Amino acid sequence: MKIIETTVPISIENLKKYFTDKEVSYAIDYQGSGLKGKKFLTYLSNLDLPTDIKNPDLELVKEYLHSISLLNINSLENIVIDILFEFKNISKENKYKNFIDENKDIISKWREKLESLSIFNLYSVNSDEFKDYAKSFPKDDTNSLDGINFVSLLKHERFYLFFKNINNDIVKFYTRYFEDYMFRGKNLFSYWSNENNPMFLLTWNIVDGKGKEYINARNNDKEIIKNVSFI
Numbered sequence: 001m002k003i004i005e006t007t008v009p010i011s012i013e014n015l016k017k018y019f020t021d022k023e024v025s026y027a028i029d030y031q032g033s034g035l036k037g038k039k040f041l042t043y044l045s046n047l048d049l050p051t052d053i054k055n056p057d058l059e060l061v062k063e064y065l066h067s068i069s070l071l072n073i074n075s076l077e078n079i080v081i082d083i084l085f086e087f088k089n090i091s092k093e094n095k096y097k098n099f100i101d102e103n104k105d106i107i108s109k110w111r112e113k114l115e116s117l118s119i120f121n122l123y124s125v126n127s128d129e130f131k132d133y134a135k136s137f138p139k140d141d142t143n144s145l146d147g148i149n150f151v152s153l154l155k156h157e158r159f160y161l162f163f164k165n166i167n168n169d170i171v172k173f174y175t176r177y178f179e180d181y182m183f184r185g186k187n188l189f190s191y192w193s194n195e196n197n198p199m200f201l202l203t204w205n206i207v208d209g210k211g212k213e214y215i216n217a218r219n220n221d222k223e224i225i226k227n228v229s230f231i
Contacts, residue, residue: 001025005054008033008043018049025050030060037063045069058099065106068145070152070184077152081159083107084114090161106147112170113150117192118163119171120178121199124189140172143182151183157196 005027006014018024028044030036030053035043041063044051053060053075061083064076085091087100087107100107116137123134153159181187193200 003027005029008035008040010047015049025052027051028053030054030056036060038067041067041071042069044073045071061099062103062106064149065103065110066146068148070148072152077149077156080110080149081153081156081162084111084162087111088162088165090164110147110150112172113147113174113177114153114162115166116171116174117154117188118166118199119173120188120192121203123173123178124192124200125203135173137171137173140174141176142174143176143180145182148183151188151191154191155194155196160196160198163199 002017002021002024003026004014004017004024007029010026010028014026018026026049028051030040033040037060040060045067046069051073053073056075056079061076061079064071064073065080082091082093083096083100084107086093086096088111119134119137122130125131153162176182177188179187183191195201
């Protein structure tokens, strides 16, 4: 991977490098960039190139939490995972206390959507019994894109400790998120079904009658599996 350090907007010369060499990615200096906040995130989303951000600040994290533009930004994703862990007392850290207090509404919305994926996990299985159980939870028909990047966390293996404790009182059946192609033409399942998701892998292997083989094969990840809650 060839990393180009640059600012936003990215120069035409640097943009051309990606289109002639797909091994190129961009490390964006946020503080030195001409675009900030929402405009910065929208620009990167529209560009849809492999990028990460150097030195993002908490104002950018706030914009990211509210963004309706789907992004793939490792640094922001990991900061939000840390915030959610602290919010749920999974982490002993107190680094983001003030930020959490000031942004509790949007962080709570992310938590509700993400914890509700525990029933999406069952709904995605080809079983009427599982689907009916998932649909027995309160329905939410929202099609709001505010905070759409909750799906961007799902590729991170460490994120799944988030499901260690699930508050069933906030779990909902999100009809639009669960059933529609709301994520840049993709459905939720395309994000949920990945090799770093022990909930998806274990559930599908159990349905296939391969639960024991899966647990043996993933022995190195048993601590993650042990700590994951299944509704």
